[in-house]
Amino acid sequence: MASMFELSADTITLLDPGAGTGILTENLVANLCARKKPPRRISVTGFEMDAAVICALRNTYDRCAWLCSDAGIHFESEVHNEDFIAFGADMTRDSLFATPQRMFNAVITNPPYRKIQSDSRARMLLRSAGIETSNLYTGFLALAAKLLADDGEMVAITPRSFCNGTYFKPFRQMFLEAMSLRRLHVFQSRSKTFREAQVLQENIILHAVKSTKKPASVILSTDNLNGATQRQCSYAEVVSPRDPESFIHFVTSDAQESSRQRMKGLQSPLEKLEIEVSTGRVVDFRARDLLAQDESNNTFPLIYPCHFNGGFIDWPKPHGRKPNAIRTDALQRDLLVPSGIYVLVKRFSTKEEKKRVVACIYDGRKHSAPWVGFENHLNYFHQRGNGLTLKMAKGLTAFLNSTVVDQYFRQFNGHTQVNATDLRNIKYPSRASLEALGSKIGSKFPGQEELDALVEKELF
Numbered sequence: 001m002a003s004m005f006e007l008s009a010d011t012i013t014l015l016d017p018g019a020g021t022g023i024l025t026e027n028l029v030a031n032l033c034a035r036k037k038p039p040r041r042i043s044v045t046g047f048e049m050d051a052a053v054i055c056a057l058r059n060t061y062d063r064c065a066w067l068c069s070d071a072g073i074h075f076e077s078e079v080h081n082e083d084f085i086a087f088g089a090d091m092t093r094d095s096l097f098a099t100p101q102r103m104f105n106a107v108i109t110n111p112p113y114r115k116i117q118s119d120s121r122a123r124m125l126l127r128s129a130g131i132e133t134s135n136l137y138t139g140f141l142a143l144a145a146k147l148l149a150d151d152g153e154m155v156a157i158t159p160r161s162f163c164n165g166t167y168f169k170p171f172r173q174m175f176l177e178a179m180s181l182r183r184l185h186v187f188q189s190r191s192k193t194f195r196e197a198q199v200l201q202e203n204i205i206l207h208a209v210k211s212t213k214k215p216a217s218v219i220l221s222t223d224n225l226n227g228a229t230q231r232q233c234s235y236a237e238v239v240s241p242r243d244p245e246s247f248i249h250f251v252t253s254d255a256q257e258s259s260r261q262r263m264k265g266l267q268s269p270l271e272k273l274e275i276e277v278s279t280g281r282v283v284d285f286r287a288r289d290l291l292a293q294d295e296s297n298n299t300f301p302l303i304y305p306c307h308f309n310g311g312f313i314d315w316p317k318p319h320g321r322k323p324n325a326i327r328t329d330a331l332q333r334d335l336l337v338p339s340g341i342y343v344l345v346k347r348f349s350t351k352e353e354k355k356r357v358v359a360c361i362y363d364g365r366k367h368s369a370p371w372v373g374f375e376n377h378l379n380y381f382h383q384r385g386n387g388l389t390l391k392m393a394k395g396l397t398a399f400l401n402s403t404v405v406d407q408y409f410r411q412f413n414g415h416t417q418v419n420a421t422d423l424r425n426i427k428y429p430s431r432a433s434l435e436a437l438g439s440k441i442g443s444k445f446p447g448q449e450e451l452d453a454l455v456e457k458e459l460f
Contacts, residue, residue: 001155002031004183004207007106011041015104015147017084017140018111019046021053022060028108029064033071042068044077045104047084054081085136088143089125103149109156111140132170138162142171145178148210154179160186160202163248164412166421172246176239183207183219184238186250222252229253245425249411259407262460266427273431275388275396277381277423279347280374281335282326290335292325294318295369299325300336302373305346308360311397311445313344315367326373336371337380339364340387343396345379347418356409357418359400361393379420392431395438398445399429402455429459 001024012032016025025044032038044064048057061077068075080087091102114136116122126133131142137158144154162168162175185205218238221230233251237260240249251257270277282302284291292299295316304322307315316324330336346358362380364372364387374380381388381396388396399405405426413422428434437458445451 001108001157001205002028004155004205005031005106005108005153007032007039007153008037009105010039012039012043012106013104014042014044014106014108015144016044016046017088017107017109017144019048019057019079020050020110021056022046022064024108024110026060026064028106029067029075033067033073038071038073041074042076044075045080046077047080047082047087049081049083051081054079085122085125085139085143088140088147089129092129092143092146102147103152104147105149105152107144107148107152107154107156109140109144109154111137111156111158113137113159131174134167135161138168138171138175142174145175145208145210150210152210153207154210155205155207157203157205160204163204163250164245164422164425165417165419169245172248176246176248177212178210179208180211180214181206181208181218181235181238181248182215183221184248184250185221185223186252187223220250220252222250231257243425245421247412247425251411256407256411259404260411262404263408263427265460266429268428268430270424270428273428273434275381275383275392277345277379277420279420280376280378280380281337282330282373283376284323287326287330287333287335290327290330290333291323292327293323295325298328300328300330300369300371300373301364301367302326302375303344303362303378304375305348305377308344308346308358311360311401313360313362315362322375328371330373331371336373337382338386339367339370339372340382341365341390341393342372342374342387343381343393343400344374345381345400345418345423347377347379349418355401355406356413357400357406359397361397363390363393379418379423381423389435391435391438393438394441395429395434395436398437398441398451398455399434399459401445401448401451403448403452404455404460433459 025046029042044061046057048054058079065075115134116136126139129143131139133139133142141156148154162172187203214235217232217234219230220233221228237251238249239246251260301315302323302325303313303315306320306322307313307317341364342362344360344362349356440454
C-alpha cells in the first residue's frame, strides 16, 4: 500500500482515518524516508475511536518522528480519539456554520466495516455531508475523498462489495466522479483478509487520485496460488461510461479477458427477451407459521437452494433440514407465484465455492400444485410473473452455468451474494439462440466440460 503512492510534494499532509495502531502510516513514512527525493515535511492526522490502542498509536507516531529525523524530514502528528464520521461530516457539510475546510494531499486507510442503519446517527451525519451509503467503510472513503485536495492520493484496503450492486450505487457514482482510479489489487480469497470481521468476500486495495480527468489505463493485480499477476486495462474496461450502474470490473487473467470479449458480443438485455428476474418472496423466519416439513393437501411446494440437483430441482427432500412446503394461507400474503417452469439462481454462493453463478430449473409440470414458493435465498427468472418455455429455461440455465458467464461475473462481483441487479446487468444471447441451445439439452444437463463446449458452439 505504501509503495502505491506517487507523492512528489515537498509537504505531505496525510490523513489516516481508522488508524488503529498506525501500521499503515508507519510503513508509508518509512517508504517516503527511503526515496531518492523525500519530502521536506510530513504532517499526519490520525483518527481512532478505540481508546485501548491510542497509546500504541502515539508510540507509532513517535517512531515515525525518529525515522524522519534521521532522514532530515520535519514530522508532526495529531491523534484524535474521536469519531471520524462526525469530524468529516462537520468539515465537509455545505453549511454556513460548518468548520472551515482542512484539506489533505494523501489518505491511507483500513476503514471499519459495519452496516449502518437508515435511522442511525452515522447515517444522518453522512447525509448532512451529501453522502448516501449503507456501510461505514464507504462512508469513510467518501468523507476522505471530500477532504482530499485536488490531485491528492488515496490508498485504501476494503471489502470489494462497493464495486457492484444497488446498495452502493450512490456511493460508487459519487466516488468515481470525484476520484480517478489508478490501481486495483484484489485478494482472491474471500475468507482470509477480514477473517476476524467475518467478511466473506474478496478484498481489494485501491489507489485513486482526486481528479475528474481519467487516465487511459488502470493497473489491475491479484494474488493467487501461483503468485501475483498484473495487467494493464483501459479505464473504460474497468468502468464503462455506458454502464448506468457504474460497476467496477476486474479483468485479472487471460481467461477473464477471453470471457469479457465473448460477452461483449452479446447485445440482448433481459427486457429485450421479455424476461425478468426477481428475488424469492418467502423470507422463512418471517413466515414460520406457514412452513411445513412435508407436503399435504393444504400446502404448496417451497423451494430452497438445498433442492438444487444437477440442473433440475429435486423436490421434495424428505428428512432434510429445510421445510419442503408452505401452507396455502401464503397466498393471502402474496408469497407465491403461479406454477410453471422457472430458472432459479442461488443468491449466495458458499465460501470458496467453485461457481459464483449456480442456476437450476423448477418444472412445475411435475407437481400438481397450482402455486409454488421460492425462498428468499433464490432469484427466479420469469415472464411477466409466469413461467418460461422449457426450451428457453434449458438454454438460459446452460448459459448461466457456463464457465464464460462465471468468469465474466467474477470481474464485477467479488462477494458471496448474486443480486438480481447483477443478473440484470449482464447482456444475454438472443431468444432464438437460447431456445436453440435449450433444444440440444435432454432430461439431464451435461457435465461442465461438455456444457461449456455446447455453449461455445451454439452461442459464441
